[in-house]
Amino acid sequence: MSAVADKPVVQNGKKSNRQLRGWLGRQSTPVRWLVIIGFVVLAYLLPYIGEVPVIGPQIITTGVDWSTVLFEMSYYVLLALGLNVVVGFAGLLDLGYVGFFAVGAYVTALLTSPDSVLHTEYGWLVAIPVALAVTMLAGVLLGWPTLRLRGDYLAIVTLGFAEIIRIVATSATWARGDRGFSSIPHPPGKLSDGSPIFGVTDAIPYFWLGLTVVILVVLGVRNLDRSRVGRSWLAIREDEEAAEIMGVRTIKFKLWAFAIGAFIGGLGGVLFAGETGFINSQTFILQFSILILAGVVMGGSGNIAGAILGGALISYIPNRLRGIEDPFFDTDLYEYRFALFGAMIILIMVVRPQGLIPSRRRAMELKDREKEAAPQ
Amino acid sequence: MSEPHVESPEELDRLNAGPVDEAIAAGPSSSAADSSPSKYGDDVLLEMDNVTLRFGGVVALNGISFALRKGEIFGLIGPNGAGKTTCFNAMTGVYRPTSGQIRFQGESLIGKKKHEITRGGIARTFQNVRLFPEMTALENVMVGADAHFKTSVLSALFRLPRFWREEREGRARSMELLRFVGIEHRAGEVSRNLSYGEQRRLEIARALATNPTLLCLDEPAAGFNPAEKEELLGLIRKIRDTGVTVLLIEHDMRLVMGVTDRIVVLEFGKKIAEGTPAEVRDNPAVIAAYLGVPTDAA
Amino acid sequence: MNFSGLIQDFGPLTITGLAQGAIIALFALGYTLVYGVLRLINFAHSEVFLLGTYACLIAWGWFGLDQNSATPSLGSTLGYLAIGLVAAIVISGLTALAVEVVAYRPLRKRNAPPLAFLITAIGASLVISEIVGVVTHRNPRGVPPLIQSKTVFSIGDTNITNLQLLIIGLALVMMFLLDRFINSSRLGRGIRAVAQNPDSAALMGVNKSRVIALVFLIGGLMAGIAAVMYDLKIGVTKYDAGFLLGIEAFTAAVLGGIGNLRGALLGGLLLGLLQNYAAGLFGTQWLHLASFVALVLILLFRPTGLLGESLGRARA
């Protein structure tokens, strides 16, 4: 056997993607850091992209506040990153990830809102550690009974858990259902003129906060991925029993995957609650989980950059369709967002089954598998 | 979506069994006998003590007893379906014996988790290759090496010194093992793409990476040609020389006879012979059940 | 909790539960079949069902039957029923095939990873249900009063209506036929072979593509029948009807042991009963909760569902 030179028939997208990654990889460490820092700075400037002539107005949303959309993207990206740990890294198919988002948001609300039966009315910051601890616990609680379940059984059970959370949120009196919790405090901090940094009319500070959290989470998740932990997850994903026989503590690492995924999802919930100031049971529907999963896989399951892109897209696309009138029925294109979105998902997956930015491993896997397909 | 794993009714029963069942399964002698010295003497590494394992109607192991001594190469042979692989599965915690004891370094293995057994010093390969197909050869071995590392989620998350140390060590050791089994040139290739023979070698490297005291090889030479078998023979000796005890299942008599110190022969789940290669080879029961015409060492 | 309510209504709740369960079971077959063969949760199966619920309404519409018409005579009811069934079966079957061809086949040709299939399935599901949503302005569509519900016989205080009898009977018959087909026919064995080892199946001369198409088709047919029964029972359909019941059908399939036909039946009936009892005992808002809690508990003790997998591989 010998490696044959790659034929130059690689599709454009793949090629440029590889080239970009290759290019970045070839640069010296300082250059690489400079590029990355450059990107980060640009990300922080996104709220002002509308000011950029010509392209700016194409990018920003029309029917809905751009900075709010950016903030929404930031917590969608968080959710995608968290789900990527569970699905992409550890290979545990979770169809109910929104449950953790809900737990994060609800614990925050219960601790802070004047509507809560607890009447604690903590500040937002004080609520965070409790909320995250509870979410992680929820992750472990979900993980524990499901440890023995294989792939798709796990999927339906996670879906069930999320539904249980939603139904409890809707129907249990203390969770207030559709009435919800209002007056959830915003993150603290005042500007020099005494007005709060995190107000209600301007979402930019929330976006910056969200982005910062995203960056921290990316760093953490990346460190985990490239370590014994990430390797163990991968081994579990490939052959759980063999992994265990090779000494991998499958239970421990699966629980960690759930806990970490839950933690990140909870973070998203905490941010969400802190921004809207009002939550009710309508937000945490099943379709939301499925959407996030679609984002992760579409972006490139198992790859951090992919998860970020996927998470951002699933929130950006529908919002971008807002305020555009369709020429035939004179309604907002927003009405068609899911139909268009579904079509796009199919298209993307058919063209790039490994996702938009696959991990190197997945990309290779697919390329190999593709050529192996027998005549049909 | 994931590849299903072994899930026999028995295993289900075992998983569902409460502590009461476990006590019954372990037999009357359970806890007292656990740490009792072996009747085979001090240098015993692993001891099968009257082990029986049933699958519904099939009695795969029927009161098997034998013992491995430290540092030897021990052969396990017998006709197809005699229960050899089942022996491995019982030792490594994949199946739980219906009755009997298995002791490793004086400690009972019954009821231990698979990864605990591995960390305790027993490593194995599989009769049907079971690598992590999408991981590179090197990564496959590193998973094995990870078994005796301690990098926790926190030290990985914050890149504490332990992380760096263990990562470096693990990588170096894994490369060394790949070299040892002769496939270091494929280190960066995903294991799915290796040929069958290479995959078998990789399995050995991965098992060795867990730092075992006992290495169990299930038909490692299957699919090797005689020349390659010769190489494998050398490799097994080399492994033994590093101080690892080897338990070998193999149908190739030349290999078995050439490398093992002692052999146990199973038939229909029963032990029918035990002894040195020469003794076993001339044992009429073994010839009748297994070898066929003695001269034809295929 | 309302024990006296449950006890008082136990009979009726049982029979409505069985009827509901029968529909779920028929629906669940599609999940189980496709999963058994392709190890794929065919998310779009809910829309196969959805289009079935509309197909029979549209067909009846052509024959002048709409929801404000009067109940026709027995003879014409049977005729209408046949027409509705044919329409739903044809449309659902075709939809299932179309989904296979558009969303899965290209991926299969490229040997794509399993998650990719799941996502195109979700995509296909979204497209179909949303298009229906946009076209119908997300308004419900009512079903003609084809069958005036009448009590056929009673057990104690429990009246069993003609509709309930029809639904349960039809489901059992279809299940029986399908079970026979899969387990005893040559083609059925081919389906199981592809499920267990596609490469080997090809080496035995099984045409994989045809088997896969067949599996989608059968799933579609069953969903079509379920769709008509649903229309008659619920009285209304809507663009998201598939999604709602789909989750339940999928749950039922898993509960019984996905990939196992009899499991789908058992899971469906069980789910229907459980939901109705839970609604009686705790209140209607808790009905779905009951099914998921039951699911989690059952899988805890039987990780591959009540009857385990059968189409699929037992050990690899």
Add this chain to the structure above:
Amino acid sequence: NKDTSSDTASGSNCGYKLAFFGALTGSAANLGVNIEQGFELAVNQYNEKKGSTCIEVAKFDSQGAAEVAPGVARQLVADKKILGIVGPPFSGESEAADPIFAEAGIPTITPSATRTSLSSKGWKIFHRAVANDDAQGPAAAAYIKDTLKAQKVFVADDQSAYGAGLAEVVKSKLGPLVVNTDKTEGDGKQADFSALVQKVTSSGATAFFYGGYYTNAGLIRKQLTAAGWKGTLLGGDGMKDPGLSKASGNAAAVGTVVTCPCSPPEQAGEEFNNAYKTKWNTTAGTYSDVAYDAANIFLQGIEAGNTTPDKLNTYLSTVNYKGIANTYKWTAEGELDPTLIKVWAFKFDESGDTKADAEIKVS
């Protein structure tokens, strides 16, 4: 004082916008659309009178969803030309969006969000053009007791902020007449109500009050009829939409009673109804007339030179406006003056639409 920006080419006090904020799409969009059309009609008529596009209409689709509302609300407040808002129509989205409007100081008039607590949040910009659920609930209860004279009543709701609140009030007012209760999932989350139907049937109730919206109500009505239940279904304004009979079939819907803190369309007058029909090619729906009034109140204020949100808001606190549906005068909390509150009962007839039945006296 500084009327700088107000003088544009098209005359004085022009060049501003009024906004509609509410559901144009989504599961209960019909209700939002009714309101938007009433609102837009008023602005159009005003512009016609002026002979130019003096006041622009800005529409913001919240889908009636609380999690969507904030982003859309911020988009709204970013537009500094907007002086006032008609909406949000639903109580849930009001919770999420009104704080943003309050901070931006843009006055709102909601023609339909009836949740009681909305007026107690201290939002100075909040004005409710109809009675809240505290009036509607007792009215429904009174109707059940006095008009239907039902002895056994079943009460259920869809657990929405609106439906549950309303059902709660009805339950407490009916007291011992309530024989059993239940709760369902919200719109689009449940299709099979057989368990509920079973409970209603075996409870022996002759009246069934459902707190919820028309989509579920239609389904429930149909399944009740199929099961042979002959009693009366009642509900609040959320069920007052032809969508109900579309789901249930006209025959099944006949006799279903809905209360509404609004007046019968006839009272809005030929002129409005014809104009509406001409413009939108459909008859005016629930709250179309109230939205029309709300818009006109804003327009009158702008005409009077209140061309900042602030001034317009101050103007609202003193206004006493006689519109086509009612007369409007607000308390400091933004509630309608108690003397102006009215609740009507409506009944579905064979046409599948509602006809006014009787005004219910609220004490």
Add this chain to the structure above:
Amino acid sequence: MLLELKDVTLLYGRIQALHGISLTVGEGEIVALIGANGAGKTTTMKAISGLRPVAQGSVLFDGDDITKMRADLRVVRGVSQSPEGRGIFPGMTVRENLEMGAYTRRNRAEINEDMDRVFTLFPRLKEREKQVGGTMSGGEQQMLAVGRALMSRPKLLLLDEPSMGLAPMLIQQIFDIIVEINQQGTTVLLVEQNAQQALSRAHRAYVLETGRIVKEGTGQDLLTDPAVKDAYLGVA
């Protein structure tokens, strides 16, 4: 010629496994294919049975070009394979597995006859008729795989390491069986690591090295070829 490979090239992703293989198998022959691990033996089999697409070159069967034909249709044409790694149907019973071997056949009587023949060849299979394949031991599965391949009454039987995992006594037996069915008229292409046995039974043989055919000759020729002896037969 029953089977002819012309210059067949085959790729696994970036890896070229076959570099232009040409070989022929005549009607009634036993042809052996030997070579080291990774030489491409299995790959050659897959190219013939259609499990993997051929990149270049062609495969002719019975005079027809079947290069692009689907695997299942090749079975109908008379090519049957017992694959490496056995590939039994784990969830089907032993009997059902054997039935699958006869999937393309209709004649019930003949099928039953063949079933009996397989059971006589491998009594263990008869004993375990109702056991599901997945729980059989390695060697038992191997018997099942070979038995199943026999069930299709092929013109050309492809056997990929049929002796792998079998006990010594059975190895002897399996080679006898191969000769026997060959004498009954089935052409056999055999991949074996057990070169000694294979070459002594085969009419002709090819030696494969890294995806190329480096030698061909009669079985006896190769048995005595010093290079072959050195590389594949071990020091006897």
